[in-house]
Amino acid sequence: APVILNIVNNQWAISSFMGIAGGLETTFASKAVGYGLPALRVDGNDFLAVWAATAWAEERARTNQGATVIEMVTYRGAPHSTSDDPSRYRPGDEHEKWPLGDPLERLKQHLIGLGEWSEDQHAAAEAEAAMEVRAAGKESEAIGTLGQSRPSVKTMFEDVYSTEDWRLVEQRREVGV
Template structure:
């Protein structure tokens, strides 16, 4: 099939190193070879490399040359989720040791070095983005802020999703209501 299969390898599951999945022995991209699938590994923190690899794979797909696997080798700088504490399994200096750093900063430096972007343009863009975010946050706050009494009634999170609510959502709604009643009795 003319598909592109992207593997984002940030080297971690929620709290286990990708080596547990065999990554210390081979790349995930190399596994495509065993299935007769074209595969490559690209620096996932380099936007230009990602663009080039994806363009190549898209051309393969458009010309019916079959599937392509792209392993985007990258780095997850932050926690996997709010319940994840990476300090339990990663060293404090690991983030700084990741070669070449943040992809956005890398691209900005590259474009400035090439003369197609400037520090002034970046500062202007940053200011515009900050204002846009502030504006959108202000507009969204009109719909309510959790914990401030301006939000929709609790029950509405289970409504208007399905024409007929499935059994598992009914159970979740009942459980949530019981837990709310325990935490905030009427």
């Protein structure tokens, strides 16, 4: 199939290190070779590397050359979800030691170095983006869900598990529904 299969290797699943899935013995991209799929492994915090790898894979897909696997190596610094406490399974300052850095800051510094961007342009772009997100949020809240009025908070707990998990019971109790 002409598809792009992205593996976001953020080093951690919920509560488990990627090494559990064999990530220390070999790369996830190299596993694609065993299935006859071409694969790339890129620095997922480098916008230009991700863009180039995706453009190559997109060209393969558009010309019916089959599937392509791209492993994007990055880092998940925040919790996986509201029920995740990463301090239980990794050091609290681990994300600060991640060598690949913040992707937005890296791209910003690269463009500034080329003379194509500035701190002032960046601050203005951030302010504009924040304003657009707030406006879109307000617009979506006014519309509601599928044209209906705002749904009850209790609906976010429905149809999550076949039998209610203890974490869901606790979260439901915390919001009072």
